Amino acid sequence: MSKNLFFAGLIFAASGLLSPPLALAAGLAFGFTFEHPYHLDAKRLSKLLLQVSVVGLGFGMNLQQVLRVGRSGLIYTAAGITFAMLLGWALGKLLAVKGRISFLISAGTAICGGSAIAAVAPVANATEEEIAVSLGTVFALNSVALLVFPAIGTALHMTQTQFGLWSALAIHDTSSVVGASAKFGAVALAVGTTVKLARALWIVPMSVGTALVQKSKAKIQWPWFILFFCLASVANTYVGVFQPAYSVLRHLGILGLTVTLFLIGTGISKRTIREVGVRPMLQGILLWAVVATGSLALIRAGWISL
Structure with a gap:
């Protein structure tokens, strides 16, 4: 039965009948109910x-807008990452969370969730258990953000x-940023995706910094998909003869994102929550709460803008 329901969910997500938030909710319902x-x-x-x-979504982006938003968001991004890493380190010490788990949760919150954790974990010499705990914490909070952020906005x-700016600065994973901002509107999607990338x-x-500190020789994972996102934006901006194809590719990107969110949801279960434990989850919640509320307050006050 679980196999049939899993494939049924995939088909519904890929058909476009489910919005990204509903796809995630359906995935979570499956993950908490079935093996x-x-x-x-x-x-x-x-x-x-x-x-x-993400590359498919690039075919709906204008390069000039991408560059403008990217330049404007650079300072906010750098300051936000520095603040999140320092606060994460302090909270990890306060709550007595294991060093590598604390570092991975902080990196996931500061940069881009699971992708950042997957990239820095090998060079930080993290164990499978430490990676699983960190990913579980980030994915659980991602699910909450995707459902709650649009309502708050x-x-x-x-x-x-x-x-779009708030989502990019305060939500962990790129998929959840895109899902939340897409629900809010086309401009929010453009801003959120660009700043997040x-x-x-x-x-x-x-x-690189982690490898130098740890003196690790593990291979660094480069985010090549960002380059292809930029190339897709270039094509959409300057090679207009293929515009009908770009619209199709962008639509496929949205459908792919919806399927991705369903798959992420199915991977979160009661066992995942139990494995995370109280202290790492508390560190992740407190760190995320400060980052989210702080960035929201600064944006509302006009201190952060594009």
Whole structure:
């Protein structure tokens, strides 16, 4: 029965009948109710599909807008990452969370969730258990953000630009940023995706810095999909003859994102929550709460804007 329901969920997500938040909710319902029949395969597929989907969304972006937003968001991104890493370190010490787990949760919150954790974990010499705990914490909070952020943005009458910027600075994973901002509007999606991808570029210096500190020889994972996202934006901006094809590719990117969110949801179960434990989860919640509320307050006050 679980296999049939899993494939039914995939079909519904890929058909476009489910919005990204509903796809995630359906995945979570499955993960909390049934034993996942294809846990490892779904995890690998969601990682690849996320990257491909982001490239597809690039065909709906204007390069000039991408560059403008990217330059404007660079300072906020750098300051936000520095603040999140320092606060995460302090909270980890206060709550007596194991060093590598604390570092991975901080990196995931500061940069781009699971992608950052996956990139820095090998160079930090993290164990499978430490990676699993960190990913579980980030994915659980991602699910909450995707469902809650649009409601908060609507209640506070935020502009689409404000909401896109807030999502990019305060939500962990790229998939959840895209899902939340897409629900809020096209401008929010453009701003959120661009600033988030600019933030994701910090995976590289973070990985290099970690390798130097740890004296690790592990291979650094480069976020190549960001380059292809930029190339897709270039094509959409300057090679207009293929515009009908770009619209199709962008739509496929949205469908791919919806499927990705369903797959991520199915990977979160009661066992995942239990394995995370109280202290790492508390560190992740407190760190995320400070980052989210602090960035929201600064955006609302006009201190952070594009």
